[in-house]
Amino acid sequence: MADYTNFTVETDSDGIALITWDMPGRSMNVIDAQVGPEFKAIVEHVTEDENIKGAVIASGKKAFGAGADLSMLEALLDNYAEAKNKDPEQAAKDLFESSYQLNQNLRALETSGKPWVAAINGTALGGCFEIPLACHARVASEDAAIGLPEVKVGLLPGGGGTQRVIRMVNPQDAVQMLLQGTTHRAAKAKQLGLVNEVVSADKLIETAKQLIKDGLKAEQPWDQKGYKAPLNLWSPAGVQMLSAGNALLRKNTYANYPNALNIMSCVYEGIQLPMDRALEVESRYFTHTLTTPEAKAMIRTLFMSMQDLNKGARRPDVEKTDIKKVGVLGAGFMGAGIAYVSAKAGLEVVLIDRDQEAADKGKSYSADLLDKAISRKRSTPEKKEALLGLINATTDYDAFKDCDLIVEAVFEDKDVKRTVTEATDAVTPDGTVFASNTSTIPITELAEAAKSAENFIGIHFFSPVDKMMLVEIIMGEKTGDKALATAIDFVTKIKKTPIVVNDTRGFYVNRAVMRYMQEAWNMLIAGVPAPMIENGAKMAGMPVGPLALNDEVAIDLSQKVMKQTVADLGENAVDPDHVKLVNTMVTDNGRVGRKGGKGFYEYPEKPGKKHLWPELKELYQQQDADEVDIKDVMDRYLYTIALEAARCVEEGVVTDVREADVGAILGFGFAPYSGGPITFIDQKGLAEFKARAEELAAKYGDHFSPPQIIKDMAAKGETFYGGAAQAKAA
Ligand code: NAD
Helix, strand or coil: CCCCCCEEEEECCCCEEEEEECCCCCCCCCECCCHHHHHHHHHHHHHHCCCCCEEEEEECCCCCECCECHHHHHHHHHHHHHHHHHCHHHHHHHHHHHHHHHHHHHHHHHCCCCCEEEEECCEEECHHHHHHHHCCEEEEECCCEEECHHHHHCCCCCCCHHHHHHHHCCHHHHHHHHHHCCEEEHHHHHHHCCCCEEECHHHHHHHHHHHHHCCCCCCCHHHCCCCCCCCCCCCHHHHHHHHHHHHHHHHHHCCCCHHHHHHHHHHHHHCCCCHHHHHHHHHHHHHHHHCCHHHHHHHHHHHHHHHHHHCCCCCCCCCCCCCCEEEEECCCHHHHHHHHHHHHCCCEEEEECCCHHHHHHHHHHHHHHHHHHHHCCCCCHHHHHHHHHCEEEECCHHHHCCCCEEEECCCCCHHHHHHHHHHHHCCCCCCCEEEECCCCCCHHHHHCCCCCHHHEEEEEECCCCCCCCEEEEEECCCCCHHHHHHHHHHHHHCCCEEEEEECCCCCCHHHHHHHHHHHHHHHHHCCCCHHHHHHHHHHCCCCCCHHHHHHHHCHHHHHHHHHHHHHHHCHHHCCHHHHHHHHHHHHHCCCCEHHHCECCEECCCCCCCCEECCCHHHHCCCCCHHHCCHHHHHHHHHHHHHHHHHHHHHCCCECCHHHHHHHHHHHHCCCHHHCCHHHHHHHHCHHHHHHHHHHHHHHHCHHHCCCHHHHHHHHHCCCCCCCHHHHHHC
């Protein structure tokens, strides 16, 4: 057999070919431009070689594979964009042909007349799970996890995933898996019917081969005579499933995700067809999906940019710090969370608070989270003990002596922060990096209390720390490269995504999200009915309405921030109507938000559902709902945030536009289909964005006036990603 770069093939004395996928120079297998043709050649060889009775495909790596190489898809799209200008019809045909190849190859595999078994170790995602799906059986190791996460990056499974899953799994679970991109562990996958056997890792190949020796049928159920698909569209259950499924999809996505709609179409159309035709239909929808702006935007931000940032794209070129031990100052809500995620990543943690009781309480937060995980079978008592063993809850600063990094999360009070910074500096060796988790105080100011402003930095977590994937790193005026590198090393070690911004009031993410909530206040004050304020936001693609979000972060916190802003910058720095609204809510009505059981929403005892406070409509003269332009409501949110992101780029707060996009999506869920606020502007086109912003400014206020950077770029026909703004970051 020919030599392959990415695979080895060994045929044993039983005539079973063991195909081991092990891409050189990569930690994970992916389907790239070379793997496709090589795998095709292997399928042809197995089919034609009379000495081969069947084949097992396995991985030579720790996991089976991560899916298609999305940078290959990006390149495919770039070629398409160029070819489209010359001959649109031919360009579309070529794109379809390249998208269809994997499907054809996997179809050749399943109709080869020889049994194929996939031996899945570790994760098998996307295209790397579609290969096993085409096999006649799948054996998974106990630690395996499988899934089709394409929907999350604006795509759909285009290697037969939609068609095979819908024929293998009960329809409701199948549609849910495709639309949510859920990853299933081996045991669950077996229960669903997606894998045939689960065995220990060392028995994987042996079991897979045994299935073939035991006479595994080399014909898929759907190719057998008299096959009946589990989903019968014309049965009452089928009709209900699809109508309910579509309604649910609409409710959850407001049709903002063409890929999700295309998945439903693949299911609906594909299930009525024989497999060959069904796969062709899937490939057509895949091709269409690929050409949507949403797919381009999501691949860019949610995959490429995020991957780059996770790999430390913004890390300066200084020696890597091998962080083993962190000190956490303040064992309150945030400090306890920071201690937990650090210990979870295997780091030793020293957790200090004012007294032992407070420090212990902070540690017990980890114990509670782990108890919950154990009850959901996501952890074990042994793992709990091991993790808790890493956390030293104490009041003794001496324990900070050998920490590689200190993260401070005490009260949001400059004097308290000064005291603990000084106490830390007194015991830690020179060169120890000190990070503050402040949400509002400028890092440059806090650094004045430290013995080295160069080693002082902001590491801003979001709450709840264990769930939020984003961490905003803030550079003070004097922060040096070593502090930045250490902060990035820490954040990537705890498996979160870092963005790096420069020091300013609210940094980047809070500045942007404040705009979101303030626009809701503006509408409330102008008498837009509250349900329209909330629903308009969801229609625009925001996961949580601005009033609900304000309740979550607490309205009294908004009040505090405003008071502080007035104290620092004077009365003119805040809108008096906003102050009045927030005072009405908090001071007059005691409505502080969710934590107090009442805010813009009422929170009745369970099983009651939260609902908007009915008296909101008494606060301001209400507009007639029919007079409110819902498109304006939607755009007001997207534009006010996008404009703030552009201002942050203009002011140099954000220096790499990828971070503005990733930060807004991970930080507060900015319409993910848009690829983030900067991609939103770019995809609209600067001129169109500017014109619409000016229109909104004329109707709703000056805060919509485009900043100079937008005007200049519109005049020059530039985009943020293509233009000077990003070149600076590269
Ligand atoms: P918190 O009140 O829950 O916790 C603060 C902890 O600091 C308390 O346990 C307190 O006992 C301890 N502390 C106070 N003075 C101390 C001292 N002198 N020595 C040692 N410990 C001391 O507050 P939090 O919500 O965890 O916020 C902590 C920091 O994180 C603040 O700077 C806040 O702005 C920031 N932050 C908060 C959030 C959030 O959502 N809560 C988000 C991002 C950043």
